Amino acid sequence: xxxxxxxxxxxxxxxxxxxxxxxxxxxxxxxxxxxxxxxxxxxxxxxxxxxxxxxxxxxxxxxxxxxxxxxxxxxxxxxxxxxxxxxxxxxxxxxxxxxxxxxxxxxxxxxxxxxxxxxxxxxxxxxxxxxxxxxxxxxxxxxxxxxxxxxxxxxxxxxxxxxxxxxxxxxxxxxxxxxxxxxxxxxxxxxxxxxxxxxxxxxxxxxxxxxxxxxxxxxxxxxxxxxxxxxxxxxxxxxxxxxxxxxxxxxxxxxxxxxxxxxxxxxxxxxxxxxxxxxxxxxxxxxxxxxxxxxxxxxxxxxxxxxxxxxxxxxxxxxxxxxxxxxxxxxxxxxxxxxxxxxxxxxxxxxxxxxxxxxxxxxxxxxxxxxxxxxxxxxxxxxxxxxxxx
Amino acid sequence: xxxxxxxxxxxxxxxxxxxxxxxxxxxxxxxxxxxxxxxxxxxxxxxxxxxxxxxxxxxxxxxxxxxxxxxxxxxxxxxxxxxxxxxxxxxxxxxxxxxxxxxxxxxxxxxxxxxxxxxxxxxxxxxxxxxxxxxxxxxxxxxxxxxxxxxxxxxxxxxxxxxxxxxxxxxxxxxxxxxxxxxxxxxxxxxxxxxxxxxxxxxxxxxxxxxxxxxxxxxxxxxxxxxxxxxxxxxxxxxxxxxxxxxxxxxxxxxxxxxxxxxxxxxxxxxxxxxxxxxxxxxxxxxxxx
Amino acid sequence: xxxxxxxxxxxxxxxxxxxxxxxxxxxxxxxxxxxxxxxxxxxxxxxxxxxxxxxxxxxxxxxxxxxxxxxxxxxxxxxxxxxxxxxxxxxxxxxxxxxxxxxxxxxxxxxxxxxxxxxxxxxxxxxxxxxxxxxxxxxxxxxxxxxxxxxxxxxxxxxxxxxxxxxxxxxxxxxxxxxxxxxxxxxxxxxxxxxxxxxxxxxxxxxxxxxxxxxxxxxxxxxxxxxxxxxxxxxxxxxxxxxxxxxxxxxxxxxxxxxxxxxxxxxxxxxxxxxxxxxxxxxxxxxxxxxxxxxxxxx
Numbered sequence: 016x017x018x019x020x021x022x023x024x025x026x027x028x029x030x031x032x033x034x035x036x037x038x039x040x041x042x043x044x045x046x047x048x049x050x051x052x053x054x055x056x057x058x059x060x061x062x063x064x065x066x067x068x069x070x071x072x073x074x075x076x077x078x079x080x081x082x083x084x085x086x087x088x089x090x091x092x093x094x095x096x097x098x099x100x101x102x103x104x105x106x107x108x109x110x111x112x113x114x115x116x117x118x119x120x121x122x123x124x125x126x127x128x129x130x131x132x133x134x135x136x137x138x139x140x141x142x143x144x145x146x147x148x149x150x151x152x153x154x155x156x157x158x159x160x161x162x163x164x165x166x167x168x169x170x171x172x173x174x175x176x177x178x179x180x181x182x183x184x185x186x187x188x189x190x191x192x193x194x195x196x197x198x199x200x201x202x203x204x205x206x207x208x209x210x211x212x213x214x215x216x217x218x219x220x221x222x223x224x225x226x227x228x229x230x231x232x233x234x235x236x237x238x239x240x241x242x243x244x245x246x247x248x249x250x251x252x253x254x255x256x257x258x259x260x261x262x263x264x265x266x267x268x269x270x271x272x273x274x275x276x277x278x279x280x281x282x283x284x285x286x287x288x289x290x291x292x293x294x295x296x297x298x299x300x301x302x303x304x305x306x307x308x309x310x311x312x313x314x315x316x317x318x319x320x321x322x323x324x325x326x327x328x329x330x331x332x333x334x335x336x337x338x339x340x341x342x343x344x345x346x347x348x349x350x351x352x353x354x355x356x357x358x359x360x361x362x363x364x365x366x367x368x369x370x371x372x373x374x375x376x377x378x379x380x381x382x383x384x385x386x387x388x389x390x391x392x393x394x395x396x397x398x399x400x401x402x403x404x405x
Numbered sequence: 406x407x408x409x410x411x412x413x414x415x416x417x418x419x420x421x422x423x424x425x426x427x428x429x430x431x432x433x434x435x436x437x438x439x440x441x442x443x444x445x446x447x448x449x450x451x452x453x454x455x456x457x458x459x460x461x462x463x464x465x466x467x468x469x470x471x472x473x474x475x476x477x478x479x480x481x482x483x484x485x486x487x488x489x490x491x492x493x494x495x496x497x498x499x500x501x502x503x504x505x506x507x508x509x510x511x512x513x514x515x516x517x518x519x520x521x522x523x524x525x526x527x528x529x530x531x532x533x534x535x536x537x538x539x540x541x542x543x544x545x546x547x548x549x550x551x552x553x554x555x556x557x558x559x560x561x562x563x564x565x566x567x568x569x570x571x572x573x574x575x576x577x578x579x580x581x582x583x584x585x586x587x588x589x590x591x592x593x594x595x596x597x598x599x600x601x602x603x604x605x606x607x608x609x610x611x612x613x614x615x616x617x618x619x620x621x622x623x624x625x626x627x628x629x630x631x632x633x634x635x636x637x638x639x640x641x642x643x644x645x646x647x648x649x650x651x652x653x654x655x656x657x658x659x660x661x662x663x664x665x666x667x668x669x670x671x672x673x674x675x676x677x678x679x680x681x682x683x684x685x686x687x688x689x690x691x692x693x694x695x
Numbered sequence: 696x697x698x699x700x701x702x703x704x705x706x707x708x709x710x711x712x713x714x715x716x717x718x719x720x721x722x723x724x725x726x727x728x729x730x731x732x733x734x735x736x737x738x739x740x741x742x743x744x745x746x747x748x749x750x751x752x753x754x755x756x757x758x759x760x761x762x763x764x765x766x767x768x769x770x771x772x773x774x775x776x777x778x779x780x781x782x783x784x785x786x787x788x789x790x791x792x793x794x795x796x797x798x799x800x801x802x803x804x805x806x807x808x809x810x811x812x813x814x815x816x817x818x819x820x821x822x823x824x825x826x827x828x829x830x831x832x833x834x835x836x837x838x839x840x841x842x843x844x845x846x847x848x849x850x851x852x853x854x855x856x857x858x859x860x861x862x863x864x865x866x867x868x869x870x871x872x873x874x875x876x877x878x879x880x881x882x883x884x885x886x887x888x889x890x891x892x893x894x895x896x897x898x899x900x901x902x903x904x905x906x907x908x909x910x911x912x913x914x915x916x917x918x919x920x921x922x923x924x925x926x927x928x929x930x931x932x933x934x935x936x937x938x939x940x941x942x943x944x945x946x947x948x949x950x951x952x953x954x955x956x957x958x959x960x961x962x963x964x965x966x967x968x969x970x971x972x973x974x975x976x977x978x979x980x981x982x983x984x985x986x987x988x989x990x991x992x993x994x
Contacts, residue, residue, distance in 0.1 A: 066887075066888075067887060088887050092888070094885075096884075102882060102885075102899075102903070103904075104904070104982070105903075113886070113899070114889035114891075117886075117892070161889065162888075165890065431791050431792040432790065435791065439787050442784055442787065443798060443801050446801075446864070447804070448820060449813070449820045449861060451826060452820050452821055453815070453816050454791070455826070456842050464828075465828070465832035467829045507714070511710075512714065512716070512771070514711065515707075516712070516713055519704075519708060521704075521705060521708050522705075527712060527791060529976075530716065531715070536919075536968055537727075537922070537964075537965050538918070538919075538921065538924070538967070538968060539924070540940055540943060541727070541964050542722075542723060543726075544726075544730060544946050545725070545726030545727060545730035547724060547728070547946075548729065548733070549729055562756055565722070566724045567722065568719070572719055575715050616816065629809025629810060631924065631925040632810070632924040632925060636943070646811045649811050649815065653814075653818075658819070663817060665811075665812045668809065669808045672807035672809065673807065676803070677800065680800050
C-alpha cells in the first residue's frame with residue numbers, strides 16, 4: 016500500500032495560479048476525494064499526481080519515493096479520465112490490454128488478463144466490442160478495467176460517476192469500493208459533487224480557488240464545517256449572523272446557547288485546516304454565523320424544551336421524500352426540511368414555530384473584510400435559499 | 406465539470422525542471438525544424454522573385470547584377486497577353502464557380518442531410534471525376550466537343566472544367582449542410598416563419614459562409630486547370646496556365662517568372678483572406694483545390 | 696401536385712441530385728465511354744469494326760511498359776514520401792506554441808498555387824542553371840551548370856517528384872493536422888498514464904488515429920501524381936515519359952491512326968486510378984470499421 020505525500024504542490028498556467036501550495040497526506044490503501052467546484056484546481060492536482068503535468072513548485076512522494084521528476088509512464092499511478100478516453104480503433108479487450116502491451120507482455124497473457132479484468136467489472140463477453148458500440152456506463156467500466164489490469168499502486172479517478180445515469184452511479188460506486196477493498200489500492204478521486212465525495216471517500220480534501228480549504232472525514236464537513244463557505248458547499252442554507260460571547264451567541268433570533276464552533280483562525284492558512292476548537296480548546300469569539308442544517312430544524316409539537324422561534328411561512332414545496340418550507344423569523348429567512356407530514360399544512364402566510372436543538376447549532380467565524388465578503392455569504396436574510404453551484 | 410484547467414501540451418520527459426509557462430512555450434529544436442520546413446516549402450518562390458526583377462540574370466549570379474522592372478512592365482502591359490489571359494481565366498473560373506454552386510446546392514443539401522438508398526453510389530459517382538486524371542477526360546471529350554462545335558471556345562472550356570469542379574463543390578457543399586444546424590429551420594417554423602422565411606433568415610445565414618468557400622474552391626479548380634483547357638481549347642482559349650506554359654517554353658526567364666507570380670498571387674491572396682475569415686481549421690479542404 | 700410532391704421524399708431527393716448527376720453522367724461518363732469505344736476502334740474517324748489492335752500494340756510496345764513503370768514509380772514514391780513527410784510536418788506543427796496559426800497558414804500557402812507555377816518554380820530552383828546550381832558555383836563547388844547533378848528531365852524524374860512533394864506534403868500535413876487537432880492530446884495522455892513511452896504513443900495512438908484520414912488523402916495524392924500532365928511535361932524525362940504525356944503525344948500525333956492508342960492509354964490510366972481508389976476506400980473503411988469517413992477530396 017502506497018501512501019502519497021504532496022508537499023507544497025503548486026501549478027501555474029501563465030498568470031493563473033491553478034493550484035497553490037497544496038500540502039496533503041493520503042494514507043496507503045485509503046480513498047481520498049479531492050472535492051471542489053469547477054476550476055478549483057482539483058483536476059490539476061490529479062494530473063500532477065499522475066505526472067501528466069509538472070508542478071511549478073513542490074514535491075510529490077509515493078511512499079518514500081520522490082516521483083516529482085518521474086514521467087507519467089513510469090510513475091506507477093494510473094489515471095482514469097472522466098471522458099473515458101478509450102482508443103476508438105481498438106476493441107474493448109485490446110483497450111484493456113493496452114498497458115500490458117506497452118510493457119511487452121505476450122499476447123496470450125494479455126488476452127487472459129484483459130478478459131479477467133473485464134469480468135471483474137462485469138463486462139465479460141464484451142471484449143470484442145468497439146468503444147462506439149458500448150454504452151457510457153460500459154465505457155467507464157472498460158476504462159476502469161484498463162487501469163486495474165496494470166495493478167497500479169495508485170489509482171486516480173477523475174469524476175468517475177459524473178457521466179453516468181442515476182441508476183448506473185450506484186453500481187459504479189459499489190464497484191469502486193469493492194475493487195479498492197480487494198486490492199488495497201490507494202485511490203484518489205476527483206469530484207465536484209459533495210454527495211459523491213461523501214459516499215466514496217474516507218477522507219475529503221475540499222479545494223476552493225486552487226487552495227486546500229478544509230481536510231477531514233466526511234462527517235466533519237456536515238457537522239463541523241470550518242467556514243461558512245464549506246457549510247454552504249455542503250448544503251447548509253441557514254446562516255444566521257450573530258455575536259458570540261462565551262457559549263452564548265446573540266442573534267436576531269434571540270440568545271442561543273452554542274457551546275462549540277469553528278475556531279477563529281482562517282482555515283486555508285495552513286494544511287491543518289481541520290475544524291474544531293481553537294488552539295486553546297475554547298470556542299471562537301466575536302462575529303459569527305450560526306449554522307443550522309434545514310433537516311435539523313424541527314417543527315414545534317410542544318414537547319420540547321429547546322429554544323423556539325416563531326415566524327411566517329413564505330412558501331413551501333413538496334419534494335417527494337420531504338417537504339421544504341421557507342420561513343421568515345425576525346427578518347431572517349430559514350429553510351426547514353421535514354420528512355414527515357409536519358409541514359403538510361404550512362401554506363404561505365401561516366405561522367410556524369420551529370425548535371432549534373442546541374446539538375444542531377454550530378458557529379463559524381464571520382469576517383467583515385472585503386475578501387471574506389466575497390467568499391462568505393451576505394447576511395442570511397438576503398441569501399437564504401441560495402444553493403452552492405455544484 | 407469537464408476540462409476547466411488548461412490542457413497540457415505533451416511535456417518533455419523526464420521532467421527535469423519546473424515549468425511556469427502555459428501553451429506558449431515551444432521547444433527550440435521544434436521551432437528550428439518548423440522554420441526549416443517552411444523555408445523549404447517557400448524556397449521555390451525565391452528564384453522566381455529574383456528572376457522577375459533581374460536584367461540579364463546570367464549564370465552564376467545568385468543575386469542579379471542589375472535589377473529591372475522590364476519583365477513586370479512587359480507582363481503588365483495594358484494591351485498585353487497577360488490581361489487578355491486574366492480576363493479569360495476569370496470569366497471561365499467565375500462561370501465554373503457559379504454553375505457548380507447552382508448544381509451543388511440542391512445536391513449537397515440532399516447528400517449532407519438525408520439518408521437514402523443509393524447514397525454511397527452517388528458519392529462514389531461524384532468522387533470518381535474528381536480523381537480520374539484530367540487527361541483522360543480531355544481526350545475522351547475533345548472529339549465530341551469538336552462535333553458539337555464546342556471545341557476551341559470559352560463555353561466548351563467552361564463545360565469541361567465543370568467535370569472536376571462540380572463534383573468537388575457538391576461534396577464540399579454536402580459537408581457544409583451536414584455540419585449546419587438545420588434543426589434551427591424547424592425552430593424558426595415553430596416561431597411562425599413560413600418555409601421561405603425560414604430559408605431566408607435561417608438556412609441561408611447558416612450555410613452562406615460555407616457555400617462561399619465551396620464556390621471559391623470551384624473557382625480555384627478552374628483557375629489552375631491546364632490540360633483540359635489545352636486540349637478542349639485547342640490553343641485558341643489562352644488562360645493564364647496556358648500562357649505561362651507557353652512563356653516557359655519561350656525561354657525568357659524573367660518574363661516567365663513574372664507571369665508565374667502574377668498567376669500565383671490571386672490564389673494565395675484568396676487563401677489568406679479565407680483563412681482570416683474562417684480560421685485555419687476550415688482550410689483543410691484547400692488540399693483539393695489544385 | 697404539391698401534396699404529391701411533399702409525400703414523395705425519394706422523388707425530391709433524386710430531382711435535387713439530378714443536375715449534378717446529369718452533368719457528371721453526360722460529360723464524365725461520356726468522356727470515359729467515348730475513350731473506351733474509340734480505343735477499340737468504334738466511332739473513330741477510320742473505318743473498320745471493333746478491334747483490340749490498339750491494346751495489342753500497347754502490350755507489345757516496350758516503350759509503353761517503360762512509361763507505365765515510370766508513372767507507377769513516380770506516383771508510388773511521391774505518395775509514400777508525401778505521407779511520411781506530411782505526417783512528420785503535422786507532428787512538428789502541432790508542437791508549436793506561439794505562432795502556430797501563422798506557421799500553419801504559411802505551411803498551406805502552396806496548396807492553391809496551380810501546378811504549372813510550381814513546375815516553373817522548381818525548374819528555377821533545381822534546374823542546371825537554377826538557384827541551387829548558382830549557389831554551388833558561387834561557393835566554388837562547381838564551375839559550370841553542367842556539373843550540377845541533372846535532376847530535371849532525368850530518368851529518375853527527381854524534379855517531378857520534388858514538385859509533387861512541394862505540393863502534397865502540405866496537403867497530407869493539413870489533413871493530419873486536422874485529425875490531430877480534432878482529437879487533441881486526450882488519447883496520448885491516457886496512453887501515458889497506461890505506461891506508453893513517446894515512441895509507443897506514436898506507434899499505438901497517433902498513427903492509428905491518423906490512419907483512415909491519411910489513407911484517403913494518400914489515395915487522392917496517388918490518383919493525382921499518377922495522372923497529372925503538365926508537371927512531367929515541363930520537368931520530366933521525355934523518353935520514356937509518363938502515361939498522361941504519352942497519351943497526349945499519341946493523341947496529337949499527325950498520324951491519326953495513333954489516336955485509338957491514345958484512347959487505350961487513357962483507359963489504362965482511368966482503370967489504374969479507379970482500382971487504387973476502390974482499394975483505398977476499402978482500406979479506409981476497414982480502418983475505421985464502418986464509421987463515416989471524413990475525408991477531403993481533391994481534383
